[in-house]
Amino acid sequence: MKQSTLYITTIALLLLTACSFMASADEGQKKNAEPYYDIEMKTDIVEYEEYHMTTHYPQTINNQINQTIKDYINQRESDFKQMSYHALSEGKESPSHELHIDFEVLHQDGFFFVVRFTEKIDVGQEPIVSQEIMNFEKKSGNQVTNDQLFEEGADYSEALAEWTKEKVSASLREEWEAIPSLQATPENYENVAWTDQGLMLYMPTSQDISVEGVLLDQPEIRKWLHSDYQELFLNTEPQAEPSDREASKQTKGVQDLAVRKSSSQKRIALTFDDGPHPEYTRQVLDVLAEHDAKATFFMIGKRVRYYPETAREVAEQGHEIGNHTWDHPRLTGLEQAEVEKQISAAQSVIKETTGETPSVIRYPFGEKPLYSEHENLETVEWTSSVENWNEKAPDTIATQLLSDVEDGSVLLMYDLHPSMIEALEIVVERLADEGYQFVTVSEL
Numbered sequence: 539m540k541q542s543t544l545y546i547t548t549i550a551l552l553l554l555t556a557c558s559f560m561a562s563a564d565e566g567q568k569k570n571a572e573p574y575y576d577i578e579m580k581t582d583i584v585e586y587e588e589y590h591m592t593t594h595y596p597q598t599i600n601n602q603i604n605q606t607i608k609d610y611i612n613q614r615e616s617d618f619k620q621m622s623y624h625a626l627s628e629g630k631e632s633p634s635h636e637l638h639i640d641f642e643v644l645h646q647d648g649f650f651f652v653v654r655f656t657e658k659i660d661v662g663q664e665p666i667v668s669q670e671i672m673n674f675e676k677k678s679g680n681q682v683t684n685d686q687l688f689e690e691g692a693d694y695s696e697a698l699a700e701w702t703k704e705k706v707s708a709s710l711r712e713e714w715e716a717i718p719s720l721q722a723t724p725e726n727y728e729n730v731a732w733t734d735q736g737l738m739l740y741m742p743t744s745q746d747i748s749v750e751g752v753l754l755d756q757p758e759i760r761k762w763l764h765s766d767y768q769e770l771f772l773n774t775e776p777q778a779e780p781s782d783r784e785a786s787k788q789t790k791g792v793q794d795l796a797v798r799k800s801s802s803q804k805r806i807a808l809t810f811d812d813g814p815h816p817e818y819t820r821q822v823l824d825v826l827a828e829h830d831a832k833a834t835f836f837m838i839g840k841r842v843r844y845y846p847e848t849a850r851e852v853a854e855q856g857h858e859i860g861n862h863t864w865d866h867p868r869l870t871g872l873e874q875a876e877v878e879k880q881i882s883a884a885q886s887v888i889k890e891t892t893g894e895t896p897s898v899i900r901y902p903f904g905e906k907p908l909y910s911e912h913e914n915l916e917t918v919e920w921t922s923s924v925e926n927w928n929e930k931a932p933d934t935i936a937t938q939l940l941s942d943v944e945d946g947s948v949l950l951m952y953d954l955h956p957s958m959i960e961a962l963e964i965v966v967e968r969l970a971d972e973g974y975q976f977v978t979v980s981e982l
Contacts, residue, residue, distance in 0.1 A: 571648025572676035575599060579844040581954060582611075583812055583866060586926075589622045589635040590903050591615060592866045594840065596641055596653055602679025603651060610655070610670065614639060618659055625661040634903075636660045636868045640840075644671075645733040649770055651676055652731050654740070660871055669740060671729040684728055687767060694762050698727040698754070702739055705752045804945040805975045807982045808833040808966075809920065811862060811900060813953040814841055814848040821959045823855055829966050831976030834918070835953070836862035836900040839884030846891045853892035858978035860918060861885055861899040869907035877907045881915070898979055918979050923950035932960035939965055948979060 575598040584591040595611050597604045618637040625635065638658045645652040655670040673682045688694040729740040736755030760768055808826075813819045814837055826833055835852050837859055842849045853859055863869065864883040872880070881899065889895045899915045901907065906917060924930065924938045935957065939949055949965070952958050966976070 573648075575646060575651055575676075577643060577844065578816075579841055581812060581838065581841060581866070583954070584928075585903055587634065588626060589619070589637070590868055591618065591637045592868075592902070593637070593639040594641055594865060595639065595655070596643060598651065600651070600674075600676065600679045603674050603676075606674070606679075606681055607653070607672070610672075611639065614657060618661075621659065621661045625663075633662075633870065634868075635662065636871060638865075638867045640865050644731045644738065647734060649676055650674065650682075650732050652733070654729075654731060658867070660868075665871065669729060671731050671740060673730075673732050682732075684730055687730070687732075687764060688762050689764050695727050697759075697762055698730070698739060701754050701759070702727075702752045705754065803975050804973055805977050805982055806943065806946070806969060807948045807979045808951065808962075808976055809836060809860075809900070809918065809948060809979060810834070810951050810953040811836045812841075812866065813837055814845045814852065815954050816845050816848050818956060818959060819845075819848050819852065819953045821956075822953045822962060823851065823857075825959065825962050825966060826857070826976070827855065829970050829976065831966060831970075832857055832978050832981070833976065834858040834860055834898065834979045836860040836898075836918070837884070837888060838862050838866050839864040839887045842884075842887050842891050849888070849891050853894050858898070858980055859888055859892060859894055859896055860979070861888065861896040861915065863902055866902045868903060868905060869901055870905045872907070874907075874909050877909065878912070881912050885912075918948070920948045920950035922947055927952070927958065927961075928955055930957075932957050933964060935961035936964035936968070940968060943969065945974075946982065948982070 578597045580593075580595050580597055582591070582593045593611050593615065595607055597607070615637065618635075622635040636658070639655055641653055641655050643652070644654050651674040653672050653674075655672070657666075657668045657670070659666040659668075673687065674680065675682055684694070726742060727739060729742075731738040731740065733753075736753050737759060738751050738753050740751040808831065810819075810822060810833060813835055819835070822833075825831075835857055837849060837852075839862075849859065861881060861884045863880040864887075865880070867880065869877050869880065885896060897914060897916065898918045899912075900918050904919060922939050922942050924935050927935050930938075939951070939961065943949070951962060969976070
């Protein structure tokens with residue numbers, strides 16, 4: 539009897555010890571987890587006669603991650619400029635060249651931050667479309683390459699190729715076999731993203747493939763991973779984003795807005811492109827409020843999704859919000875369906891965020907697409923702007939904006955840079971002294 543009691547007691551102690559060890563390990567893993575990253579969306583827009591560049595990219599509280607991302611953006615901009623220069627030097631006539639880079643945060647947990655970049659380069663020939671997946675370790679801030687993610691010496695390319703074919707439907711396997719770039723080589727299977735459901739493999743964007751990506755969640759993948767990542771694989775949970783980030787990612791001919799002059803008091807329309815910005819847009823609002831001025835903000839839909847509170851603040855203060863597409867591409871280089879998606883997505887997120895449906899639109903770089911099916915959207919151009927404004931001092935910007943101002947003018951400004959805020963203060967004070975009333979473009 540005593541021996542039986544001793545046996546039971548021993549088993550109980552072992553179970554308690556095991557549970558305690560597991561709890562400690564789990565607690566240790568939680569302690570090693572990093573906090574959720576609140577993402578700041580950066581947007582750089584450059585317009586010259588020879589080329590246009592629009593780049594969107596995320597920035598976090600992790601300086602190491604930020605620098606790696608910024609280095610990537612700088613390198614792609616440099617590569618594009620060289621390609622554009624060579625194309626022009628060869629005498630190839632074409633519209634302005636374009637670089638467009640966008641991003642999406644694919645996954646975030648206590649250990650990983652994963653972002654996907656999509657890129658389009660057009661230098662007058664067939665546009666080059668590509669992508670870049672970056673998996674970051676939060677604790678170190680280092681980018682985890684495939685060679686680091688998988689066990690050293692493992693022939694993971696062959697395994698990824700086979701698992702990918704298994705995951706797709708039988709009707710797509712023949713399509714797979716016919717595409718040389720889907721052969722089992724590392725460069726064809728480099729776009730692997732860590733997610734909470736498994737590894738997401740994004741297919742080469744240069745190929746006309748009817749599936750964008752394949753989720754590889756087989757347990758077998760775990761054995762191919764480096765030991766540092768095996769325990770984390772399929773054992774991480776994404777952290778919920780703040781509630782103010784919850785917004786959807788998701789109009790027949792377009793009529794030009796006629797600028798009508800007032801028969802009484804002189805009126806002028808101040809317009810701001812490319813926002814909202816959580817800091818600079820609010821500074822613009824402060825300047826406008828000081829002079830009881832109303833303006834029109836042409837917002838990029840994706841930035842509205844990232845900064846909904848700022849967009850709502852603009853609407854609540856009585857300003858007009860116009861459509862400036864989803865992520866500011868050059869619409870003249872897109873198919874009709876892509877143009878409609880750009881406009882509709884921006885309309886949707888602005889309405890959902892502010893409760894207001896835009897009735898005016900300004901196309902990126904002022905280039906109207908060949909076609910659009912959106913009704914009740916009037917195109918707004920401008921009568922006064924400043925070329926290369928981001929390279930000039932605030933007083934120079936203000937002087938050039940005011941040089942041709944008259945009753946009924948539409949001024950083009952931006953709310954993504956502090957120098958424009960200083961210029962705005964000069965412009966508003968000067969025009970107020972001259973008796974101008976500041977109205978929205980629809981009121982004008």
